[in-house]
Amino acid sequence: MPITPMEVYKLLPKTNCKKCGEQTCMSFAFKLINREKKLEDCTPLFEEKKYAGQLEDLKRLLQPLEEATETGLIVDEELCSGCGNCVVVCPVHASEDPKGMGSGFGPTIDDPILRIEDGVVKVVEMMKCRRYGKNRILCVACRENCPSDAIRFLEG
């Protein structure tokens, strides 16, 4: 399941104390999910005992953030059947390797973004993804064509 800012906000102190440098707890929640802020930046959560329970829940909720790649991509290999839909639909693959992955075959270039290895999808070169870097595009082609939800993105 994707993590929404509202879910995170509900577990924050909701005092808008501005100690984290943000104007509101809601904007801190957004930045937490975008990984621009860290949970440790919210000092009251760690200092005040009454938030201990919430802190535990938050840590559990934000666990997938640690596993996700820089683009927010999460691959669950257990669910993958190795169909290769994600590899073939990727627009970057289609433009860089039209005769290989663009036409349905395996990659003929050395550094594809995704590749099927031992029957499951593996992330090889994340930097090439259109979601990477400052001017990113929130492309979801690979997730849209994964019927078993083996590919997810943090934002849902």
Added chain:
Amino acid sequence: MPTCTGCSCLCPDIVIKDSKVFNACRKGSSIFRHCREKRAEPMISGKKVDFGRALEKASEIISSSEKLAIYGLDTIPLEAQGVAIKLAERKKAYIDDNSSFCLGDFVEMILKGILPTTTLDEVRSNAYVIFYWGTDPYNSLSRHLSLYTYYPRAGKRQRGYEEDRYLVVVDVRKSHTAKLAKKNAKFIKVDSDEDLIEGFISTMDGKAGKYYEETGRIIKKMQRGKFNVIFGGLGLKYGLNGNYEKFVEMVKRMNELTQVYFIPAGFHANMRGFNELMFEKTGFVNRYSFEFRKSAPKYEFSELVRSDSIDVALIIGSDPVNSLPFDVVQKLRKKRLVLIDPKFSLTSKIAEVVIPSAITGIDQGGTMVRSDGVKMKIDPLWEAEWNDESILKELLEEVR
């Protein structure tokens, strides 16, 4: 480049590097990764013997048999299937494979020219409307959509699945493949396949039948595409229950408006190869008796076992104890069984003689026929000492 023989897609682009398998799906890669595990050993009545002794005993049993059945055959190359058919002919035996309860009927209709067909390469370059009728290729033929049909950009279909393809999934439930039918696609949940076929026919008659909204739109899309294909699976076969006339009529009527082809979705790696060999030799695709020179439902392997019509069964590259119904298996264990298989299986536990053979695409090569009827040359990674063809040839020479 190695070819995967996990299913009838026969993916030709497998790469093996640093003991890792690239590009193959989960099913295909496991064949390569676990090819050395659980290999069968020559056995007589559960005791390990040397290879020559097992072969001798097998030919003894087959020679002494009066009513022999040869079964399996779908995972071995054409060359070995040819020898098995010769052996069946010599022994006036029954011969059958999995196609009798799989998609053999559709292969037969294609070989007889009742249904028009095309190749998967043509589909990749030209197809617009792609039907998956009663099949869930995401699970059974994982790379079918991405390698051959819906996703590739090729030939006339360069703009990819979002603009240049139209996916239609017909099923009784929302399968994984049905989940892919989003934009520019349609999922039709049916209770009865006949209703949908009648719906299509009435739409073509200009009347509003059942499912008129979906059928109307799909027919328009098909006319736009000029090259369309239906992949029929087991759901369609068992949904129609043997009454294919309506379906054939629907395809015929569609072909008056536009071009529609039919390809059976998929099955064991070389099932179609066996069907084609049998069709060439006898005019029938499966469940054939060389004694009575005809094919009949009662010559299906399960039926032969149920009715005690055989005394010896030669099983090649199959695991009937795992795949056939329990009552058949109970009767099967009372027959004398000779098993030729590369792997240890449940059937090898009850077989009187086990002869280990080779895995096609790993330690034996040959020719196989893809689901669309294209012959594929399979190169082995290395050659085993004994393979299906040499074992069967040896039996053919020895058996009287």
